[in-house]
Amino acid sequence: MTLGGVEVCETIIAIATPPTQAVRGAIRLSGPDAIDVARRIGIVPASESKAHRVDCEIDLAAPLGKIPVRALLWPTRRSYTGQPSVELHTFGSLPILQAIVDAATSVGARAARPGEFTMRAFLAGRLDLAQAEAVLGVIDAETRGALDHAxxxxxxxxxxxxxxxxxxxxxxxxxxxxxxxxxxxxxxxxxxxxxxxxxxxxxxxxxxxxxxxxxxxEDKSDWSLALRGLPNAGKSSLINALAGREAAIVTEIAGTTRDVVSVGLELDGYPLTIADTAGFELVEGETADDQIMRQAQSHAGRAGHDADIRLWCVDINDQAFASHAEQMRSMAAEKRRSSIDLWIATKCDDPAIVAPEPWLATSSQTGRGLDVLKRQIVDSIEQQSSGxxxxxxxxxxxxxxxxxxxxxxxxxxxxxxxxxxxxxxxxxxxxxxxxxxxxxxxxxxxxxxxxxxxxxxxxxx
Ligand SMILES: Nc1nc2c(ncn2[C@@H]2O[C@H](COP(=O)(O)OP(=O)(O)OP(=O)(O)O)[C@@H](O)[C@H]2O)c(=O)[nH]1
Ligand SMILES: [Mg+2]
Known part of the structure; x- marks a missing residue:
């Protein structure tokens, strides 16, 4: 059997899911004998001409015994690899998956080499080379930028x-x-x-x-940062301290910031935009002020969502620091994207105040921790771009x-x-x-x- 003029006659098999603890595991088979190999290990195809699904059991040697397996069969060339193919889905247990692979290799399949399935898809004209590399990119993309690109x-x-x-x-x-x-x-x-x-x-x-x-x-020049936190956490003071000017209004009244205030800044040659946002608040009323605040919340949420780096601020002097810190951590986890999160303890004016890991002690009033914060921002940017x-x-x-x-x-x-x-x-x-x-x-x-x-x-x- 040839694919794109290259002789591809062996039937290959491999575990397709990552070797981590997962609930489901998948095995992939591709090659001229894929359907036969499946039959030899106990999967009876319902049709020789159409792609279809079969639920069955595979009898593995003791102590494993009979294992339920769902098989997806592509008996013709109309598959990802352009060859007859089979995908077996079962429990994500490595010993079970390996036992199935062993059973198949003992009846005619060969263990696949790295990238061999994608290579066959490429040879079959299903993908071009840049796309094949993109598959690889998707597999190991760790950051949003890399994934978008792939x-x-x-x-x-x-x-x-x-x-x-x-x-x-x-x-x-x-x-x-x-x-x-x-x-x-x-x-x-x-x-x-x-x-x-x-x-x-x-x-x-x-x-x-x-x-x-x-x-x-260099394309990725517009790094966006967003300050997030509860009202009065000191977000606007921090943006002013970083910008070196009074960009945002600061008062002791909780809920001062409504509109998103953006400040352009350059750190270590990286141009970035920092957005100051309204503090988190659950708005339930229907007064005019509530309606404004509800809009402010949605603008703040969007700025946080779109940011490459989020700066979560909590006032260290607040009695409830620990629980607020926990609240921010869980909000960040809930709204998790591939953006980077930095943790900032604000108002640490007294040099004796120590912030618990991973919180960084800062004070917009004394300037404490601001250089370290800038360093963390630059490191995050570099980490993302090399991502x-x-x-x-x-x-x-x-x-x-x-x-x-x-x-x-x-x-x-x-x-x-x-x-x-x-x-x-x-x-x-x-x-x-x-x-x-x-x-x-x-x-x-x-x-x-x-x-x-x-x-x-x-x-x-
Ligand atoms: N002592 C001290 N006070 C600070 C510091 N940063 C902010 N504050 C005070 O904390 C209060 C709130 O500061 P803001 O910067 O307006 O806080 P915010 O997070 O922007 O508040 P909202 O806009 O209402 O969400 C103000 O009275 C500030 O002067 C600081 O580093 N040290
Ligand atoms: Mg503010």
């Missing part, structure tokens, strides 16, 4: 424009090569100035794509290299055209450029690239 890439954000440029380049190549066949008759399919302008257009587009990749890290999963960084590096090579090839094609050299030289440069662009999406792939991409996967993906 998902965008999966949706073809990178691949589509490059594929389009490659198509234009191939059209151009066809015109140039058609001319080569008629070179004796002096027929030209494309005029030199037209060739030049189309090449320049493509070169510019590639350069733009490359600089877009290069700027990815691009290695796969995403890997894709970016691989693609930049290919784009640069394509740009250089087009540049030398342009020089051949300008120098009045034969179109043979032009065409060979264009071929090179098209193949470089093809590397980005995997339309052209070499074993070396495949190895580099797929060796970074984990087994079962």
């Amino acid at each position: 998902l965008r890439q999966l949706a073809g954000n990178l691949s589509k424009p490059i594929e389009k440029l490659r198509g234009e380049l191939l059209d151009l190549l066809a015109d140039v090569e058609a001319g080569l066949d008629f070179v004796d008759e002096d027929i030209q399919f494309i005029e030199d100035d037209q060739l030049t302008s189309r090449l320049e257009f493509i070169a510019n587009a590639i350069a733009a794509a490359r600089s877009q990749l290069e700027q990815r890290r 691009d999963s290695t796969s995403v960084i890997g894709t970016a590096a691989r693609c930049r290299g290919s784009l640069l090579a394509a740009e250089q090839a087009i540049e030398s094609a342009l020089q051949f055209v300008r120098g009045g050299d034969g179109h043979e030289y032009v065409s060979s440069e264009l071929r090179l450029a098209a193949s470089n662009l093809g590397e980005v999406t995997g339309a052209v792939y070499t074993d070396d690239i495949l190895d580099r991409v797929f060796s970074r996967f984990c087994i079962g993906k």
Whole structure:
């Protein structure tokens, strides 16, 4: 059985769920004999022509015995890997999953290598190379930024424009090569100035794509922070202290801040926006003031939700510090996204006051702890920006290299055209450029690239 011209005749199997304590576990099988292997371990398919589901029991050696299993069967090529495939779902117990894998390998399946399923999906044309790397990105994305990026890439954000440029380049190549066949008759399919302008257009587009990749890290320049906490926690005082000016109104009246007040700031070269928000309050009444406060709560909630970093503030002098601190921690956990949370004990004017871990003792009045806070903010930013999963960084590096090579090839094609050299030289440069662009999406792939991409996967993906 071949996939994308590559012989893929073995049936592979692996546990597809992470090796952690989970309620459900899954096993994946793919290959020409996937259905047969399933049958040999006791799963009786209901149909040989359609994808379907079977609930059954697998009899494993003692002491495990009969285990209920739900099998999803794709008996034809219409599966993720483009081959007959089976997914087995059962308890998330490693010994059970491993016993099923062992049973299958004893009747003809082979343990999959890392990334082998995704590699087959790629060979089957289900994914292009940038998307395959994005799968890897999704698997190990730890931060929101990395996940967004991996998902965008999966949706073809990178691949589509490059594929389009490659198509234009191939059209151009066809015109140039058609001319080569008629070179004796002096027929030209494309005029030199037209060739030049189309090449320049493509070169510019590639350069733009490359600089877009290069700027990815700087792109994330607008770091957003939000101050959250109970009324009177000292949030507005803190934003003023950080900004070095009276940006927000401060009073001893609880509930002073209503509108979100944003202040732009630069820390260690990172431009950021800090939002001061209304303190948490449960608003139940219907007076005009309640209605304003209810809106203030929803604005505050949104600012907190959208922020990359949230600064949770609790007044250390409050009798109820411990319970307020706990309340903030559980609110943060409840509204948990991949943003970073920092914990700030406010009004620690007295240097003798110690804040319990992980709370940072600060005072807007004396300036205590503000430098440490700024350091924590910068560290968080750096942690998030390097949070691009290695796969995403890997894709970016691989693609930049290919784009640069394509740009250089087009540049030398342009020089051949300008120098009045034969179109043979032009065409060979264009071929090179098209193949470089093809590397980005995997339309052209070499074993070396495949190895580099797929060796970074984990087994079962
Ligand atoms: N001693 C001392 N008082 C502070 C400090 N920070 C704030 N305060 C006082 O605490 C009170 C409330 O401060 P704000 O900054 O308005 O508090 P807030 O969290 O913005 O309050 P809301 O806007 O009502 O949610 C004011 O009287 C401040 O002067 C501090 O570091 N030390
Ligand atoms: Mg305030």
